[in-house]
Amino acid sequence: MKLAIKHNHEQLIDVDTAVAKVLSNVDELDFEIKNIIESLNHVCFEDLLATIDIPPMDNSSMDGYAVRSGDVKDASLDTPVDLKVIGTISAGQIPDFEVVQNSAAKIMTGASIPKGADAVIPFEDLLTINEESIRVVGMISQRDNIRDAGQDVKQGSVLIQKGKLISAADIGIMASQGLVGIKVVKKPVVAILATGNELLLPGEEFEKGKIYDSNSPAIASAVTEAGGVPKILGIARDTYSSLKEKINLASSCDLIITSAGVSKGDYDIVKDFINDRGEVRFWSVKMRPAKPIAFGWIDINNQKKIPIIGLPGNPVSAMVAFEKFGRPAIFKMRGIYNYSRFVIKAILDDPIDNYDGRRVYARGIVKKIKKDYHVSLTGSQQSNLLTSMSKANGLIVCPEDINRLEAGSIVRVEMINWTG
Ligand code: AMP
Ligand code: MG
Numbered sequence: 575m576k577l578a579i580k581h582n583h584e585q586l587i588d589v590d591t592a593v594a595k596v597l598s599n600v601d602e603l604d605f606e607i608k609n610i611i612e613s614l615n616h617v618c619f620e621d622l623l624a625t626i627d628i629p630p631m632d633n634s635s636m637d638g639y640a641v642r643s644g645d646v647k648d649a650s651l652d653t654p655v656d657l658k659v660i661g662t663i664s665a666g667q668i669p670d671f672e673v674v675q676n677s678a679a680k681i682m683t684g685a686s687i688p689k690g691a692d693a694v695i696p697f698e699d700l701l702t703i704n705e706e707s708i709r710v711v712g713m714i715s716q717r718d719n720i721r722d723a724g725q726d727v728k729q730g731s732v733l734i735q736k737g738k739l740i741s742a743a744d745i746g747i748m749a750s751q752g753l754v755g756i757k758v759v760k761k762p763v764v765a766i767l768a769t770g771n772e773l774l775l776p777g778e779e780f781e782k783g784k785i786y787d788s789n790s791p792a793i794a795s796a797v798t799e800a801g802g803v804p805k806i807l808g809i810a811r812d813t814y815s816s817l818k819e820k821i822n823l824a825s826s827c828d829l830i831i832t833s834a835g836v837s838k839g840d841y842d843i844v845k846d847f848i849n850d851r852g853e854v855r856f857w858s859v860k861m862r863p864a865k866p867i868a869f870g871w872i873d874i875n876n877q878k879k880i881p882i883i884g885l886p887g888n889p890v891s892a893m894v895a896f897e898k899f900g901r902p903a904i905f906k907m908r909g910i911y912n913y914s915r916f917v918i919k920a921i922l923d924d925p926i927d928n929y930d931g932r933r934v935y936a937r938g939i940v941k942k943i944k945k946d947y948h949v950s951l952t953g954s955q956q957s958n959l960l961t962s963m964s965k966a967n968g969l970i971v972c973p974e975d976i977n978r979l980e981a982g983s984i985v986r987v988e989m990i991n992w993t994g
Contacts (some may be wrong), residue, residue, distance in 0.1 A: 585856065585857075585858060586858045586859070586860050586865075587856050587858070587859055587860065588859070588860045588933070588974065589859055589860065589861050589898060589933050592856055592859045592867075592869070592898075592899065593898065593899060593902055595855050595856060595869065596869055596881075596883070596899050596902065596903050597902060597903065597906055599855065599869075599871065599881055600829070600881050600903045600906050600907055601906075601907070602759060602906060602907060602908075602909045603759055603760040603761075603762060603828060603907050603908070603909075604759075604760055605619035605620075605757040605758060605759060605760065606757070606758060606760045607755045607756070607757055607758075608755065608756060608758050609754060609755055610745050610748045610749060610753055610754060610755065610756055611745065613740045613745065613748075613756050613758050614740055614741070614742065614745060615739060615740065615801060616739075616740050616758035616759065616761065616908075617737060617738065617739055617740070617758060617759040617908050617909040617910055618734045618735065618736055618737065618738045618739075618740055618744075618756070618757075618758060618759075619736065619757040619758055619759050619909070620736050620757060621732045621734075621735055621736050622732070622733045622734040622748070622756065623730060623731070623732060623733060624727045624728065624729050624730060624731050624732075624733045624751060625729065625751055625752075626729055626751060626752070627723045627724035627727065627728060627729045628724070628725075628726045628727035628747075628750050628751070629721055629722075629723055629724075629725060629726065630723060631686050631687075631723050632686065632687040632720055632721065632722055632723050633665075633684050633685060633686055633687060633720070633721050634681045634682065634683055634684065634685050634687060634694045634719060634720065634721070635683065635694070635719050635720065635721045636683060636694055636696040636697075636719045637681070637682050637683050637696065637697055638680075638681060638694045638695050638696040638697050638699070638700075638719065639657070639659070639678040639679065639680055639681065639694065639695050639697075639700070639708055640663070640673055640678060640679045640681045640687055640688055640691035640693070640694050641657060641673065641678045641691055641692075641693055641694070641695055641710070641714065642673060642675065642690060642691060642692060642693075643692050643693040643713075643714050643715060643716045643718070645657060645675060645676055646695075646710045646712075646713055646714055647713050648713070649710045649711055649712055649713055650711060650712065650713075651711045651712075654701065654709045654710060654711045655676075655709070655710045656676075656707050656708070656709050656710075657676055657677055657678040657707060657708050657710060658676060658677045658678070658706065658707055659677070659678055659679070659680060659705065659706055659707055659708060660673065660674075660677045660678070660679055661679045661680070661688075662679065662680040662681075663679055663680070663681045663682065663685040663686065663688060664682045664685055665682050665683065665684035665685045666684075666685070667685060667686065668686055669685075669686060669688035669689070671688060671689075672688060672689040672690040673688050673689065673690035673691040674690060678691075678695075678708055679691065681694060687720055692716045692717060692720070693714045693715065693716055693717060693718040693719065693720065694718065694719035694720060695708075695710060695714055695718075695719070696719060699712060699714075727747070727750075727751075733747055733748070733751065734747065734748070734756075736909075737909055737910070737911075739910065740756075740758065759907075759908050759909040761801055761802055761803050761908060762802045762803065762827075762828035762829050762904055762907040762908065763802070763803045763805055763826070763827045763828050763829075764797045764802040764803065764804050764805065764827060764828065764829045764830075764831055764900075764904065765805050765807050765821075765823070765824035765827040765829070765830045765831065766790050766793055766794050766797065766804055766805065766806050766807060766831050766832075766833075767790075767807040767808070767809075767810055767820050767821065767824070767830065767831070767832045767833075768787040768789050768790045768808070768809045768810070768832070768833050768834065769809070769810045769811070769812060769817065769832055769833065769834045769835040769844060769887075770787075770809070770811075770812060770834045770835065770887065771811050771812050771841065772784050772785055773785065773786070773787040773809045774786050774787065775787060775808070775809065776791070787809055788889050788960060789833040789834070789885070789887070789889055789892045790806050790808075790809075790833070791806075792889065792892070792893060792960070793831055793833065793885065793892060793893070793896055793900070794806055796893065796896050796897070796900070796901070797831070797896075797900070797904065800900070800901045800904040800905065801904060801905070801908050801910075802829070802904040802907075802908075805824070805827060807820050807821075807823050807824060808820060810832075812835060812841035812842075812843060813843075814843065814847060814850075817843070817844070817847050818847075821847075821851075821872070821874065822874060824874065824880065825874040825875050825877065825880075827880060828880070828881075828907060829880065829881050829882070829883070829900075829903060829904070829907070830872070830880055830881070830882040830883070831882075831883045831885060831896070831900055832844055832882065832883070832884045832885065833884075833885040833886070833887055833892045834885075834886065834887025834892075835884070835887065836857060836866045836867065836868045836884040836885070836886060836887075837866040837886065837887070838866075844868060844884045845857050845868045845884065848868060848870045848871075848872055848882055848884065849870070851872040851873060851874070852870055852871045852872035852873050852879065852882070853870045853871055854868055854869070854870040855869050855870045855871075856868070856869055856870075857869070857884070860931065860932045860933060860974060861894075861898070861932050861933045861934070861935065862928075862930075862932045862933070862934045862935070863886070863888065863890055863891040863894050863895075863935070863955075863957035864885070864886050864891040864892075864894050864895035864898070864957075865886075865932065866886050866891075867883070867884065867885060867886055867891075867895045867899065868882075868883070868884030869881070869882070869883050869884070869899065870882055881903065883895075883896075883899055883900055883903070885900075886957075888957040888958045889957075889958060889960040889963070890937070890956075890957040890958065890959060890960060890962060890963050891957040893960075893963050894935050894963075894969065897935075897969070897990060898935075901913060914988075915988040915989050915990060916988075916989045916992055917986050917987065917988055917989070918940055918947050918949075918968065918986075918987045918989055918992075919947070919984050919985070919986060919987075920938075920940050920946075920947035920948055920949040920970075920984070920985060920987050921946055921947065921948050921949070921982065921983075921984060921985075922949055922970065922979055922980075922981055922982065922983050922984070922985045923948050923949065923950040923951075923981055924950055924951045924981055925978060925979060925980050925981050926951070926970065926972050926978070926979040927977070927978050928972045928974075928976055928977055928978065928979070929977065931974050931975070932974060933971065933972065933973060933974050934970075934971070934972035935969040935970070935971060935988075936951055936955055936969065936970040936972065937951065937952040937955065937962045937963055937965070937966035937969065937970075938950065938951060938952065938966055938967070938968050938969065938970040938987055939951075939952060939965060939966060939967055939968075940967055940968045940987050940989065940992075947987075949968065949970055949985065949987050951970075952965040952966050953965070966990065966991070967989060967990065967991045967992055968987035968988055968989045968990060968991070968992065969987065969988045969990055970985050970986075970987050971985065971986045971987070971988060972985070
Protein backbone atom coordinates (compact mmCIF):
# COMPACT_ATOMS: atom_id res chain seq x y z
CA MET A 575 0.00 0.00 0.00
CA LYS A 576 1.27 3.43 -0.90
CA LEU A 577 1.73 5.59 2.17
CA ALA A 578 0.19 8.99 2.54
CA ILE A 579 2.67 11.73 1.90
CA LYS A 580 0.69 14.90 1.35
CA HIS A 581 -1.29 14.91 4.58
CA ASN A 582 0.89 13.23 7.14
CA HIS A 583 0.13 15.81 9.76
CA GLU A 584 -3.33 16.90 10.68
CA GLN A 585 -4.32 20.38 9.59
CA LEU A 586 -7.42 21.36 11.43
CA ILE A 587 -9.32 24.06 9.53
CA ASP A 588 -12.48 25.92 10.49
CA VAL A 589 -15.87 25.17 8.99
CA ASP A 590 -16.15 28.32 6.88
CA THR A 591 -12.70 27.86 5.32
CA ALA A 592 -13.58 24.23 4.60
CA VAL A 593 -16.88 25.15 2.94
CA ALA A 594 -15.11 27.80 0.84
CA LYS A 595 -12.56 25.19 -0.29
CA VAL A 596 -15.31 22.80 -1.31
CA LEU A 597 -17.17 25.48 -3.24
CA SER A 598 -14.08 26.70 -5.06
CA ASN A 599 -13.48 23.13 -6.24
CA VAL A 600 -16.90 22.47 -7.75
CA ASP A 601 -18.42 24.12 -10.82
CA GLU A 602 -21.90 24.81 -12.07
CA LEU A 603 -22.90 22.08 -14.52
CA ASP A 604 -23.88 22.47 -18.16
CA PHE A 605 -27.48 22.62 -19.39
CA GLU A 606 -29.92 20.00 -20.55
CA ILE A 607 -33.29 20.47 -22.18
CA LYS A 608 -36.26 19.36 -20.12
CA ASN A 609 -39.89 19.16 -20.99
CA ILE A 610 -41.44 22.01 -18.98
CA ILE A 611 -43.49 19.60 -16.92
CA GLU A 612 -40.27 17.90 -15.78
CA SER A 613 -38.43 21.14 -15.08
CA LEU A 614 -39.89 21.66 -11.60
CA ASN A 615 -37.13 22.32 -9.04
CA HIS A 616 -34.50 22.62 -11.73
CA VAL A 617 -32.63 25.87 -12.16
CA CYS A 618 -33.26 28.01 -15.24
CA PHE A 619 -29.99 27.96 -17.25
CA GLU A 620 -30.32 31.32 -19.04
CA ASP A 621 -32.72 34.25 -19.12
CA LEU A 622 -35.85 33.06 -20.88
CA LEU A 623 -37.46 35.78 -23.03
CA ALA A 624 -41.17 36.13 -23.72
CA THR A 625 -42.05 35.62 -27.40
CA ILE A 626 -45.64 36.82 -27.04
CA ASP A 627 -47.55 39.29 -24.88
CA ILE A 628 -49.62 37.85 -22.04
CA PRO A 629 -52.49 38.41 -22.33
CA PRO A 630 -51.95 38.37 -26.08
CA MET A 631 -54.83 40.81 -26.73
CA ASP A 632 -57.02 43.31 -24.87
CA ASN A 633 -59.80 41.24 -23.34
CA SER A 634 -62.69 41.46 -20.95
CA SER A 635 -62.22 40.67 -17.27
CA MET A 636 -66.00 40.29 -16.76
CA ASP A 637 -69.07 38.85 -18.39
CA GLY A 638 -70.99 41.94 -19.53
CA TYR A 639 -71.27 44.44 -22.40
CA ALA A 640 -68.47 46.15 -24.30
CA VAL A 641 -69.37 49.82 -24.74
CA ARG A 642 -67.96 53.23 -25.67
CA SER A 643 -67.48 55.00 -22.34
CA GLY A 644 -68.26 58.36 -23.97
CA ASP A 645 -71.82 57.16 -24.76
CA VAL A 646 -72.63 56.66 -21.08
CA LYS A 647 -70.65 59.44 -19.42
CA ASP A 648 -73.86 61.16 -18.24
CA ALA A 649 -75.81 57.99 -17.42
CA SER A 650 -77.55 57.90 -14.02
CA LEU A 651 -80.73 56.48 -12.52
CA ASP A 652 -82.51 59.71 -13.48
CA THR A 653 -80.94 59.91 -16.93
CA PRO A 654 -80.55 56.30 -18.13
CA VAL A 655 -78.93 55.61 -21.50
CA ASP A 656 -80.18 52.84 -23.77
CA LEU A 657 -77.64 51.12 -26.03
CA LYS A 658 -78.45 48.81 -28.95
CA VAL A 659 -76.95 45.32 -28.69
CA ILE A 660 -75.23 44.51 -31.97
CA GLY A 661 -73.65 41.14 -31.32
CA THR A 662 -72.09 38.64 -28.92
CA ILE A 663 -68.38 37.79 -28.46
CA SER A 664 -67.29 34.62 -26.73
CA ALA A 665 -63.76 33.79 -25.53
CA GLY A 666 -61.56 32.70 -28.41
CA GLN A 667 -63.52 34.65 -31.05
CA ILE A 668 -62.21 37.62 -33.00
CA PRO A 669 -65.15 40.07 -33.38
CA ASP A 670 -65.76 41.07 -37.01
CA PHE A 671 -67.84 44.15 -36.17
CA GLU A 672 -67.24 47.53 -34.57
CA VAL A 673 -69.08 48.99 -31.60
CA VAL A 674 -70.40 52.21 -33.10
CA GLN A 675 -71.99 55.12 -31.22
CA ASN A 676 -74.85 54.13 -28.88
CA SER A 677 -74.32 50.42 -29.37
CA ALA A 678 -72.91 47.64 -27.22
CA ALA A 679 -71.70 44.05 -27.69
CA LYS A 680 -72.38 41.23 -25.25
CA ILE A 681 -68.98 39.88 -24.18
CA MET A 682 -67.68 36.98 -22.07
CA THR A 683 -64.69 36.92 -19.72
CA GLY A 684 -61.48 36.48 -21.69
CA ALA A 685 -63.05 37.46 -25.02
CA SER A 686 -61.31 40.04 -27.27
CA ILE A 687 -62.50 43.63 -26.97
CA PRO A 688 -64.18 44.66 -30.24
CA LYS A 689 -63.11 47.71 -32.22
CA GLY A 690 -64.73 50.92 -31.00
CA ALA A 691 -65.35 49.72 -27.42
CA ASP A 692 -63.17 51.03 -24.59
CA ALA A 693 -64.86 49.63 -21.45
CA VAL A 694 -66.97 46.72 -20.28
CA ILE A 695 -70.06 47.04 -18.08
CA PRO A 696 -70.59 43.88 -16.02
CA PHE A 697 -74.06 42.26 -16.19
CA GLU A 698 -74.64 42.98 -12.52
CA ASP A 699 -74.32 46.77 -13.04
CA LEU A 700 -77.11 46.94 -15.60
CA LEU A 701 -80.70 47.68 -14.71
CA THR A 702 -82.40 46.12 -17.73
CA ILE A 703 -81.10 43.73 -20.27
CA ASN A 704 -82.96 42.30 -23.22
CA GLU A 705 -82.01 40.79 -26.55
CA GLU A 706 -82.00 44.06 -28.42
CA SER A 707 -80.86 46.64 -25.89
CA ILE A 708 -79.44 47.42 -22.46
CA ARG A 709 -80.26 50.29 -20.10
CA VAL A 710 -77.20 51.88 -18.47
CA VAL A 711 -77.78 53.79 -15.23
CA GLY A 712 -74.24 54.79 -14.25
CA MET A 713 -71.11 56.12 -15.90
CA ILE A 714 -68.07 53.96 -16.60
CA SER A 715 -64.46 55.00 -17.14
CA GLN A 716 -62.27 54.23 -20.10
CA ARG A 717 -60.55 50.79 -19.84
CA ASP A 718 -62.76 49.66 -16.94
CA ASN A 719 -62.92 45.83 -16.84
CA ILE A 720 -60.46 45.53 -19.73
CA ARG A 721 -57.25 43.56 -19.29
CA ASP A 722 -54.62 45.15 -21.48
CA ALA A 723 -52.48 43.13 -23.88
CA GLY A 724 -49.07 42.56 -22.25
CA GLN A 725 -50.35 43.50 -18.79
CA ASP A 726 -48.78 40.39 -17.25
CA VAL A 727 -45.86 39.76 -19.61
CA LYS A 728 -44.47 41.96 -22.39
CA GLN A 729 -43.07 40.34 -25.51
CA GLY A 730 -39.25 40.46 -25.27
CA SER A 731 -39.17 40.85 -21.49
CA VAL A 732 -37.43 38.34 -19.22
CA LEU A 733 -39.94 35.65 -18.44
CA ILE A 734 -37.79 33.58 -16.09
CA GLN A 735 -34.38 34.70 -14.90
CA LYS A 736 -31.21 32.67 -15.16
CA GLY A 737 -30.62 31.01 -11.80
CA LYS A 738 -34.27 30.91 -10.75
CA LEU A 739 -35.50 27.72 -9.20
CA ILE A 740 -38.43 26.73 -11.38
CA SER A 741 -41.73 26.67 -9.52
CA ALA A 742 -45.22 25.46 -10.41
CA ALA A 743 -46.19 29.05 -11.35
CA ASP A 744 -43.12 29.30 -13.62
CA ILE A 745 -44.23 26.17 -15.43
CA GLY A 746 -47.63 27.80 -15.96
CA ILE A 747 -45.89 30.94 -17.30
CA MET A 748 -43.84 28.87 -19.75
CA ALA A 749 -46.95 27.02 -20.87
CA SER A 750 -48.76 30.35 -21.41
CA GLN A 751 -46.05 31.13 -23.98
CA GLY A 752 -46.69 27.83 -25.74
CA LEU A 753 -43.30 26.46 -24.73
CA VAL A 754 -42.68 22.73 -24.54
CA GLY A 755 -39.05 22.57 -23.43
CA ILE A 756 -36.61 24.69 -21.44
CA LYS A 757 -32.85 24.76 -20.80
CA VAL A 758 -32.12 23.88 -17.19
CA VAL A 759 -28.89 23.31 -15.30
CA LYS A 760 -28.20 19.58 -15.10
CA LYS A 761 -28.68 17.98 -11.72
CA PRO A 762 -25.42 16.47 -10.48
CA VAL A 763 -25.18 12.70 -10.41
CA VAL A 764 -23.70 11.82 -7.04
CA ALA A 765 -22.00 8.48 -6.46
CA ILE A 766 -22.48 7.14 -2.95
CA LEU A 767 -20.16 4.55 -1.52
CA ALA A 768 -20.13 3.03 1.95
CA THR A 769 -16.84 1.61 3.19
CA GLY A 770 -16.23 -0.90 5.96
CA ASN A 771 -15.57 -4.57 6.56
CA GLU A 772 -18.45 -4.65 9.04
CA LEU A 773 -21.20 -3.56 6.69
CA LEU A 774 -24.13 -5.57 5.39
CA LEU A 775 -26.62 -4.46 2.77
CA PRO A 776 -30.20 -4.09 3.94
CA GLY A 777 -31.93 -7.33 2.94
CA GLU A 778 -28.87 -9.47 3.66
CA GLU A 779 -29.14 -11.94 6.48
CA PHE A 780 -27.93 -10.51 9.78
CA GLU A 781 -24.54 -11.73 10.96
CA LYS A 782 -23.08 -11.34 14.43
CA GLY A 783 -20.55 -8.54 14.65
CA LYS A 784 -21.86 -6.80 11.56
CA ILE A 785 -24.13 -3.79 11.05
CA TYR A 786 -26.36 -2.77 8.22
CA ASP A 787 -25.23 0.11 6.02
CA SER A 788 -27.51 2.96 7.01
CA ASN A 789 -25.31 5.72 5.62
CA SER A 790 -25.83 5.04 1.92
CA PRO A 791 -29.64 5.19 2.01
CA ALA A 792 -29.64 8.21 4.35
CA ILE A 793 -27.07 10.15 2.33
CA ALA A 794 -28.71 9.19 -0.97
CA SER A 795 -31.96 10.62 0.34
CA ALA A 796 -30.24 13.79 1.52
CA VAL A 797 -28.72 14.08 -1.98
CA THR A 798 -32.20 13.85 -3.48
CA GLU A 799 -33.45 16.49 -1.05
CA ALA A 800 -30.59 18.75 -2.12
CA GLY A 801 -31.59 18.29 -5.75
CA GLY A 802 -28.90 15.81 -6.79
CA VAL A 803 -29.37 12.41 -8.41
CA PRO A 804 -27.91 9.69 -6.18
CA LYS A 805 -26.19 6.64 -7.60
CA ILE A 806 -25.58 4.08 -4.86
CA LEU A 807 -22.43 2.08 -5.58
CA GLY A 808 -22.75 -0.37 -2.68
CA ILE A 809 -20.13 -1.29 -0.13
CA ALA A 810 -16.35 -1.25 -0.46
CA ARG A 811 -14.30 -3.25 1.99
CA ASP A 812 -11.37 -1.61 3.78
CA THR A 813 -8.84 -2.47 1.08
CA TYR A 814 -7.36 -0.49 -1.77
CA SER A 815 -8.49 -3.03 -4.32
CA SER A 816 -12.08 -3.03 -3.13
CA LEU A 817 -12.20 0.78 -3.02
CA LYS A 818 -10.71 0.94 -6.51
CA GLU A 819 -13.18 -1.52 -7.93
CA LYS A 820 -16.16 0.39 -6.55
CA ILE A 821 -14.87 3.91 -7.25
CA ASN A 822 -14.30 2.94 -10.89
CA LEU A 823 -18.09 2.74 -11.19
CA ALA A 824 -18.26 6.48 -10.54
CA SER A 825 -16.34 7.65 -13.61
CA SER A 826 -19.34 9.39 -15.15
CA CYS A 827 -20.53 11.01 -11.90
CA ASP A 828 -20.19 14.66 -10.97
CA LEU A 829 -19.41 14.12 -7.29
CA ILE A 830 -18.41 11.14 -5.17
CA ILE A 831 -19.45 10.80 -1.55
CA THR A 832 -17.99 8.03 0.56
CA SER A 833 -18.63 7.28 4.20
CA ALA A 834 -16.27 5.98 6.90
CA GLY A 835 -12.59 5.13 6.79
CA VAL A 836 -11.41 8.75 7.14
CA SER A 837 -10.38 8.64 10.79
CA LYS A 838 -7.15 7.44 12.39
CA GLY A 839 -7.90 3.73 12.74
CA ASP A 840 -5.76 0.97 11.21
CA TYR A 841 -8.23 0.40 8.38
CA ASP A 842 -9.01 4.05 7.62
CA ILE A 843 -7.59 4.15 4.11
CA VAL A 844 -9.96 6.49 2.28
CA LYS A 845 -7.71 9.56 2.63
CA ASP A 846 -4.69 7.64 1.38
CA PHE A 847 -6.73 6.27 -1.48
CA ILE A 848 -7.84 9.78 -2.50
CA ASN A 849 -4.27 11.06 -2.30
CA ASP A 850 -3.08 8.17 -4.40
CA ARG A 851 -5.57 8.85 -7.19
CA GLY A 852 -5.80 12.61 -6.83
CA GLU A 853 -5.44 15.03 -3.97
CA VAL A 854 -6.77 15.52 -0.47
CA ARG A 855 -7.51 19.22 0.10
CA PHE A 856 -8.45 18.87 3.75
CA TRP A 857 -9.34 16.08 6.10
CA SER A 858 -10.01 17.57 9.48
CA VAL A 859 -12.45 20.33 10.37
CA LYS A 860 -12.99 22.15 13.66
CA MET A 861 -16.53 20.94 14.17
CA ARG A 862 -18.48 18.47 16.24
CA PRO A 863 -19.73 16.09 15.06
CA ALA A 864 -17.74 15.26 11.91
CA LYS A 865 -14.20 16.36 12.67
CA PRO A 866 -12.71 13.71 10.37
CA ILE A 867 -14.08 14.71 6.97
CA ALA A 868 -11.96 14.46 3.85
CA PHE A 869 -12.37 16.53 0.73
CA GLY A 870 -10.41 16.44 -2.48
CA TRP A 871 -10.61 15.17 -6.01
CA ILE A 872 -9.75 12.00 -7.84
CA ASP A 873 -9.17 11.11 -11.44
CA ILE A 874 -10.70 7.80 -12.44
CA ASN A 875 -9.82 7.32 -16.12
CA ASN A 876 -7.37 10.15 -16.74
CA GLN A 877 -10.45 12.08 -17.76
CA LYS A 878 -11.51 14.71 -15.29
CA LYS A 879 -11.04 15.69 -11.67
CA ILE A 880 -14.09 14.44 -9.82
CA PRO A 881 -14.63 16.11 -6.45
CA ILE A 882 -14.87 13.63 -3.62
CA ILE A 883 -16.18 14.05 -0.09
CA GLY A 884 -15.17 11.42 2.45
CA LEU A 885 -17.82 11.60 5.15
CA PRO A 886 -17.16 10.15 8.59
CA GLY A 887 -18.65 6.73 9.33
CA ASN A 888 -20.82 7.50 12.31
CA PRO A 889 -24.30 8.06 10.94
CA VAL A 890 -24.96 11.43 12.60
CA SER A 891 -21.50 12.71 11.66
CA ALA A 892 -22.09 11.58 8.09
CA MET A 893 -25.40 13.42 7.87
CA VAL A 894 -24.13 16.61 9.51
CA ALA A 895 -21.02 16.61 7.31
CA PHE A 896 -23.22 16.12 4.26
CA GLU A 897 -25.38 19.03 5.40
CA LYS A 898 -22.33 21.28 5.78
CA PHE A 899 -20.31 20.29 2.70
CA GLY A 900 -22.28 18.00 0.38
CA ARG A 901 -25.42 20.10 0.20
CA PRO A 902 -23.65 23.39 -0.67
CA ALA A 903 -21.56 21.55 -3.29
CA ILE A 904 -24.68 20.12 -4.93
CA PHE A 905 -26.40 23.51 -4.80
CA LYS A 906 -23.46 25.18 -6.55
CA MET A 907 -23.41 22.49 -9.25
CA ARG A 908 -27.11 23.15 -9.80
CA GLY A 909 -26.44 26.87 -10.15
CA ILE A 910 -27.86 27.85 -6.75
CA TYR A 911 -25.54 30.09 -4.76
CA ASN A 912 -27.55 30.60 -1.61
CA TYR A 913 -27.47 27.37 0.31
CA SER A 914 -28.20 28.89 3.75
CA ARG A 915 -30.88 27.29 5.81
CA PHE A 916 -33.62 29.28 7.43
CA VAL A 917 -32.21 30.34 10.83
CA ILE A 918 -34.34 30.75 13.93
CA LYS A 919 -33.14 32.51 17.07
CA ALA A 920 -34.46 30.42 19.92
CA ILE A 921 -34.26 30.18 23.69
CA LEU A 922 -32.09 27.22 24.63
CA ASP A 923 -33.77 24.89 27.12
CA ASP A 924 -30.76 22.61 27.83
CA PRO A 925 -27.14 23.69 28.33
CA ILE A 926 -24.50 22.78 25.72
CA ASP A 927 -20.86 22.23 26.64
CA ASN A 928 -18.10 22.85 24.15
CA TYR A 929 -14.75 21.80 25.55
CA ASP A 930 -12.26 21.90 22.68
CA GLY A 931 -12.81 24.95 20.54
CA ARG A 932 -14.80 23.32 17.77
CA ARG A 933 -18.06 24.57 16.29
CA VAL A 934 -20.81 22.37 17.65
CA TYR A 935 -23.89 21.49 15.65
CA ALA A 936 -26.19 20.01 18.27
CA ARG A 937 -29.36 18.26 17.25
CA GLY A 938 -32.32 20.28 18.46
CA ILE A 939 -36.08 20.41 18.45
CA VAL A 940 -37.49 23.88 17.91
CA LYS A 941 -41.03 24.59 19.08
CA LYS A 942 -42.99 27.80 19.25
CA ILE A 943 -44.32 28.30 22.76
CA LYS A 944 -46.64 31.31 22.98
CA LYS A 945 -44.68 33.92 21.03
CA ASP A 946 -41.17 32.56 21.62
CA TYR A 947 -39.20 29.87 19.88
CA HIS A 948 -37.64 27.35 22.27
CA VAL A 949 -35.11 24.71 21.37
CA SER A 950 -34.29 21.58 23.34
CA LEU A 951 -31.69 18.91 22.68
CA THR A 952 -32.82 15.63 21.13
CA GLY A 953 -31.11 13.78 23.98
CA SER A 954 -27.60 12.38 24.03
CA GLN A 955 -25.47 13.97 21.34
CA GLN A 956 -23.26 10.98 20.53
CA SER A 957 -22.61 10.75 16.83
CA ASN A 958 -23.75 7.16 16.46
CA LEU A 959 -27.31 7.90 17.59
CA LEU A 960 -29.20 8.26 14.33
CA THR A 961 -32.56 8.54 16.11
CA SER A 962 -31.35 11.89 17.51
CA MET A 963 -31.05 13.12 13.92
CA SER A 964 -34.50 11.82 13.12
CA LYS A 965 -36.03 13.73 16.03
CA ALA A 966 -34.25 16.99 15.19
CA ASN A 967 -35.70 19.77 13.09
CA GLY A 968 -32.67 22.00 13.49
CA LEU A 969 -28.96 22.16 14.25
CA ILE A 970 -28.14 24.38 17.21
CA VAL A 971 -24.91 26.27 16.59
CA CYS A 972 -22.44 26.67 19.44
CA PRO A 973 -19.55 28.86 18.23
CA GLU A 974 -15.93 27.74 18.55
CA ASP A 975 -15.04 30.29 21.24
CA ILE A 976 -17.95 29.56 23.59
CA ASN A 977 -17.24 26.94 26.26
CA ARG A 978 -20.76 26.59 27.48
CA LEU A 979 -24.15 27.76 26.33
CA GLU A 980 -26.33 28.09 29.39
CA ALA A 981 -30.00 27.18 29.40
CA GLY A 982 -31.93 30.36 28.75
CA SER A 983 -29.41 31.81 26.30
CA ILE A 984 -30.47 32.81 22.80
CA VAL A 985 -29.00 30.54 20.14
CA ARG A 986 -29.00 30.28 16.36
CA VAL A 987 -30.67 27.20 15.01
CA GLU A 988 -30.21 26.20 11.38
CA MET A 989 -33.50 24.60 10.41
CA ILE A 990 -32.84 21.41 8.49
CA ASN A 991 -36.40 20.20 8.56
CA TRP A 992 -38.87 22.98 9.05
CA THR A 993 -42.39 23.05 7.84
CA GLY A 994 -43.31 26.18 9.76
P1 AMP B 1 -14.98 4.47 10.74
O1 AMP B 1 -14.86 5.91 10.40
O2 AMP B 1 -14.78 3.57 9.60
O3 AMP B 1 -14.13 4.13 11.91
O4 AMP B 1 -16.48 4.26 11.23
C1 AMP B 1 -16.98 4.93 12.37
C2 AMP B 1 -18.24 4.26 12.87
O5 AMP B 1 -19.27 4.38 11.90
C3 AMP B 1 -18.09 2.78 13.13
O6 AMP B 1 -18.79 2.46 14.31
C4 AMP B 1 -18.71 2.14 11.92
O7 AMP B 1 -19.18 0.86 12.15
C5 AMP B 1 -19.84 3.10 11.64
N1 AMP B 1 -20.20 3.06 10.22
C6 AMP B 1 -19.36 3.12 9.19
N2 AMP B 1 -20.01 3.02 8.03
C7 AMP B 1 -21.31 2.92 8.33
C8 AMP B 1 -22.49 2.80 7.54
N3 AMP B 1 -22.41 2.78 6.22
N4 AMP B 1 -23.66 2.69 8.17
C9 AMP B 1 -23.72 2.73 9.53
N5 AMP B 1 -22.66 2.85 10.31
C10 AMP B 1 -21.46 2.95 9.74
MG1 MG C 1 -14.33 1.63 9.26
